[in-house]
Amino acid sequence: MKDTLAITIAAHTDRNHDSAVKHVTGRADYTDDIAQPEGTLHAYLGVSDVAHARLNGLDLTDVLSFPGVVGVLTARDVPGVNDISPTGQNDEPVFPTDRIQFHGQPLFAVVAETRDIARRAAELARVDCEVLPHALDPIAAQEAGYPHVASPLKLERGDVDAGFASAPHRITGRMHVGGQDHMYLEGHIAFAVPGEDDDVVVHCSTQHPSEAQHMVAHVLGVPSNAVVVNVRRMGGGFGGKESQMNLFAAVAAMAAKKWNRAVKIRPDRDQDMTATGKRHDFVIDYEVGFDDAGRIQAVGGTFAARCGFSADLSGPVTDRALFHADNAYFYPNVRLTSRPMKTNTVSNTAFRGFGGPQGVIAAERMIEEIAYATGQDPLDVRKANFYGSEGRNLTPYHQEVEDNILDRLVTELEHGCAYRQRRAGIIAFNEGSPVLKKGIALTPVKFGISFTATWYNQAGALVHVYNDGSVHLNHGGTEMGQGLNTKVAQVVAEAFQIDFERIKITKTTTEKVPNTSATAASSGTDLNGMAALNAVEQIKARLVEFAAERWQVAPEAVRFASNRVHVGDDVLSFDAFIRQAYLARVQLSAAGFYKTPKIHWDRQKGQGRPFYYYAYGAACSEVTIDTLTGEYRVERTDILHDVGRSLNPALDKGQVEGAFVQGMGWLTTEELWWDEAGRLRTHAPSTYKIPLASDRPRIFNVTLADWSENRELTIKRSKAVGEPPFMLGISVFEALSMAVASVAGYRECPRLDAPATPERVLMAVARLRAGGERR
Known part of the structure; x- marks a missing residue:
């Protein structure tokens, strides 16, 4: 004692x-480590090899005759409702009945004595289909007249037209922001054990056990009290296991009840990546009006997203992109619109930040545009546009920013990492270095904490x-x-x-x-x-x-x-x-x-208090690029992040470090690429590049703002830490932009698209140099 x-x-x-x-x-112990009872069966998905088609029929004769195959599940075997849509829109079947909507879409499941048998047998199916035209990205989808998968949102405040009319300067642009695969160490997996009557127990790797429970019950046609979902731990989630596990849990449970034997389903990495959703790609059209000092007068933006074939969580994801399109900055007049576009790709889903990062990077692009147009340090433009006192503290969704600590936090980081001196040194270095160019950027984040669907709080x-x-x-x-x-x-x-x-x-x-x-x-x-x-x-x-x-x-x-x-x-x-x-x-x-108290949201009006409080942070990153190859490395990153009164500083610091590196990966190396046939070609670690240990900043300083305390009555006055620091990776992206801009004397915003792969950096350098030669 x-x-x-x-x-x-x-x-x-x-x-x-x-x-x-x-x-x-x-x-x-993870789901795959659970001891299997005698007679456990294994399931594997059979998937489409076309992006869009009318499904006429499936010939599964060879599949069923393959030695060791117990049976096959198709849409006809669904005893309840053939839908696993997390928002109840009835647009996401377990298995399709008449239409194939993306390459890699699960069409059936093979159930066999071993996983290897099921996997091999799944390849023997013959699919009778009539191939149809497809659209793979939001621009192509708009041109083809595809619908939205969810209703668009508009946020508006002030007189936007008058704001633009009176602004001395006005810039319009378009930015492509890529998606991201979750690339968790543990892929999707479900293990179902049948019980008596309607009962079934499902062990799976899900972030949302209650949703998995309800979806399994929905598909089986039984009440939720007949289904138990267990989760001891996951080997990573990042949002990819919020709704995407529904498919695997439903298939395992269907098979378990049909054959009255335990059933496990675990796709290999390739199928996991092709059959499950990712971070949404965005095409952002922006317009910003500002004065000679770089103060923003008006902002307009349209955020079109590649949502995939069904709604999934695309509505709230694109909503949150608009909620964070201001980031840390006050827009006197603003109009923002989302366009969640249906595409013939896998249905994209939640990912750390949930649309917020795509909104934040749009805000930082506009700040960057203003800085180059006015010849200022981007940090000065940022500070000039920070949310401030009354009159400059109202967001585009009409929530007041009451707990703003960004001035203190950014100033502390600016001085602590010697930003001004280092930037001057970098400019001097670039003048004398024809091949290697450096860049530095200090970027903030203001991130709202709460589910925007109020009932989830x-x-x-x-x-x-x-x-x-x-x-x-x-x-x-x-x-x-x-x-x-x-x-x-x-x-x-x-x-x-x-x-x-x-x-x-x-x-x-x-x-x-x-x-x-x-x-x-x-x-x-x-x-x-x-x-x-x-x-x-x-x-x-x-x-x-x-x-x-x-x-x-x-x-x-x-x-x-x-x-x-x-x-x-x-x-x-x-x-x-x-x-x-x-x-x-x-x-x-x-x-x-x-x-959670105090929160409310009227989506029709685009007004309310969707967030209980805000978490803040800032990062300063320095990079070096090779203008002959486009390759680069991150030399140093300094972070000061706000977690309120930390419940566990060691864990919180780990979350900040991990989120930063993952955010950096999203904006630098992690590129999703579909070919013209609609096939995802970056479907394995061999072709999809997450950051390695060697990619981390050479010098990496992470500090928690230990003076911060949540003004709201949260648990022990702490603040959330999982998602906000993800956006700090934008500092690397902005630093790369400065390094590229140096080849043309910082006269022009390079307008890098994300991810800024070495190829994109090299092409941007060539483009700016060619423009300089013409001048």
Whole structure:
């Protein structure tokens, strides 16, 4: 028994991820590690080899006759509703009936004695179809008259036409922003075990167990209470396992119930990448009016997205792109419109930032345009347009920015990393270096925290205190490596004033906490931490009432501290006190609940308060490019990021580092490419390039703004950290732009498209040099 309050029990302190040792030693159990019962079957998807066609029929004779094949699932085998659309739009069938809508679309599933048999047999199907014209990107889709997959959003404030008319300067442009594959270490997987009656248990790698539960029930035609979804941990998620797991969970469950045997489905990496959605590509048309000092007067923007064949989450993703198209800047007059375009590609989905990064990069492009047009340092243009005091604090969606700390945060980073001196040195270096060119950029981020679908801002938790003083913790969030379970357990440990090691963190399961929201929108700790704390407070209130009555003291005389309970002058160990409470028949279990206050959103009006608060950050990155090859490297990055009062600085710093590198990858090396036939050709690690360890900044300094504290009543005054630092990778993109611009004397914005691969950098250098020669 410890006599003092150990560091192991407190929030706001560093603590290793609860599964860190298991991760690095290989002892962490994932879905694929679950022991398979005798007779387990394996499923594999048969997919389309055309991008768009009328489906006339499937000849599966050779598939069914392949040795070891037990059967095949098609649309006709769906016992309930043939739809797994997360938004209920009935536009995403498990298997299609009459129309193929993208290359790689699952058409059927083979169920066999082994995965290898199922995989080989799936190749033997003959598909009878009539090939139709296809559109692969948002521009082609518009030209072909394709519809929106969701209703567009318009955000408007002020008099935009008058703002442009009175602006001394006006720039229009178009920017292509590429998508991104999630490239998690663990791919999609589902393992279904049938039960009696309608029951089925599905173990899968999903960020949204409740949605998977409802979708499986929907497809099977049974009530949700017949389906249990379990998630111990994921080997990465990033949004790709929010809705995309629905297909695999439904197929596994259908097969399990049809043949009354356990069934596992795990696609290989190629099929995982071709059959599941990614970050949305955007084509952004922007217009900005500004004065001689670079102050923005008016902004207009149209955000067209490659959404794929179905809605999935494209509506809210494109909405959030508009919500963040201001980033850190006040637009006096603004009109922003989304265009979520249907395309003959896989249905794109959630990805870390959820459309926010595509909005933020548009804001930074406009700042960059103004800087080159006025001959200023882009940082000065940024600071001149920051949100400020009353009159300059209203967003395009009419929410006031009340907690703005960007001036202090950016100024601290600017001085701390010697931005001005280094920029001057880089300009001098570029003047004397004909081949190697350097660039530097300091970019901010302001990111709204909450689900924009207001009803998702709720969470539940279940806490049991057993009569030996040990604690069982379950909540609706899912662990994908980010440390959510560790943070929530720290909250519970501190509330009870007991050691962290007393708490058993259990798998997420729909059996214990119902109707939970996805672990997404950076809200996992905010929501589940508060729900768990609510459960603890219920139990503690009962314990205090019991102690006050049992020992005849005032409730204020009952205090939990250092693995002990102080009751007046008596001190009991936590174990002994809990044992006494149990013998007195005190309820030692509670279901906690939390819903985010203050938020509201009227989509029709484009007005409201969709976000509870904002998280802020800034990054300064320096790069060197080779103008002969277009190759480059990141020399140094300095980050100062706001996480409020950090629950666990070590975990938060890790999230900032990882998010930055992933954001940098999105904008530099990670290129998705479809050929003219609609085939995704970057469908494996051999052709799709995520950042390597050698690609990280040579010097990488990450600091948390430890002076920050959330003004809103969040869990321990902390702030979300999962998504906001992803946008800090834009500093690398902007630094590359400066390096390219140096070849033409910084007179012209290079207008790099993303990702800025070495090829694109080389072509931009050639274009600017050719323009300079003409002048």
